[in-house]
Amino acid sequence: MKKKDITQMAFRDLYPLYIQKVERKGHSQSEVNQIIYWLTGYNDQLLSEQIETGATLANFFQNAPHINENTALIKGSIFGIHVENIQDPLVQEIRYLDKLIDELAHNKTMEQILRSEIS
Incomplete structure (x- = not known):
């Protein structure tokens, strides 16, 4: 069986899964959106268009308005792979988003997730 190329998945197929994952833990779609906006620079309108x-x-x-410059602060593993060690920049960005959503589902604070300088 051939492995599916994650980069060719439709974002609209993955987006509801992110929402379902965090809603099971008491979080909301607006929190998912906040993470996406922080990471990519999208806003409501641009996200809806995508x-x-x-x-x-x-x-x-590739069409993201601005990938956040603090992505290097995202560390840890997702699906058993350390995101900081991923060589393909596109796959790394995808896994950064997965990691941030996972952190929300594990009840990290938004300040921790968005790598705020607030202590």
Whole structure:
């Protein structure tokens, strides 16, 4: 069986899964959106456009207005892989988003998730 290329998945297929994951832990879609906005620079309108057009994850990240400069602060593993060690920049960005959503589902504070300088 051939392994599916994650970069070709439609973002609109993954987005509801992120929401379901965090809602099971008492969090909301607006928190998921806040994470996406922080990481990618998207806003409500631009995010909706990406969902409506069926953008692949590759297109979603390539068209991102601005990838946050603090992504290097995102550390840890997702699916058994340390995000800081991923060599492919696109796959790394995808896994950064996975990691941040996972942190929300594990009840980290938004300040911790968004790597705020607030102590």
